[in-house]
Amino acid sequence: MARVVVEVMPKPEILDPQGKAISGGLTRLGFTGFGEVRQGKRFELEVDGEATEEVLAQAREAAEKLLSNPVIENVVAVRVAEDAS
Amino acid sequence: MARVVVEVMPKPEILDPQGKAISGGLTRLGFTGFGEVRQGKRFELEVDGEATEEVLAQAREAAEKLLSNPVIENVVAVRVAEDAS
Numbered sequence: 001m002a003r004v005v006v007e008v009m010p011k012p013e014i015l016d017p018q019g020k021a022i023s024g025g026l027t028r029l030g031f032t033g034f035g036e037v038r039q040g041k042r043f044e045l046e047v048d049g050e051a052t053e054e055v056l057a058q059a060r061e062a063a064e065k066l067l068s069n070p071v072i073e074n075v076v077a078v079r080v081a082e083d084a085s
Numbered sequence: 086m087a088r089v090v091v092e093v094m095p096k097p098e099i100l101d102p103q104g105k106a107i108s109g110g111l112t113r114l115g116f117t118g119f120g121e122v123r124q125g126k127r128f129e130l131e132v133d134g135e136a137t138e139e140v141l142a143q144a145r146e147a148a149e150k151l152l153s154n155p156v157i158e159n160v161v162a163v164r165v166a167e168d169a170s
Contacts, residue, residue, distance in 0.1 A: 035131035046120035
């Protein structure tokens, strides 16, 4: 049983109020070394059998059609999960 | 300007209704090669200067204190971002 990881982030030009709120929270908690924070989504898709190139291509297509909103988000990674999480 | 990526996932034993809904959606769209889907969060933290080991340790502490809920979530990765996303 393999797993494919899909990572989706808001496009850079899109305002990210969630990220801004987190950035403020980090400063208040004393974490001063960080600037802008952006929050996106991470998906794990269980795959029947091996995660072949064809499966990765299917996962990328699914990411673009269902797991992300192409108007405001970019699919930034589609890869085979290395570890058990 | 470096960026640190933090990835957070729901603990395996936690029910993930969002993931179930996505899994159903994938099947309806004709993506049949996938089983269970789980959805988590992906953060990008902008770092002033280099992403040193000390910065990564700070990012992990921030992830456990602010970016995740330790009762229901695991921090599954804290790493330096390789690409521009």
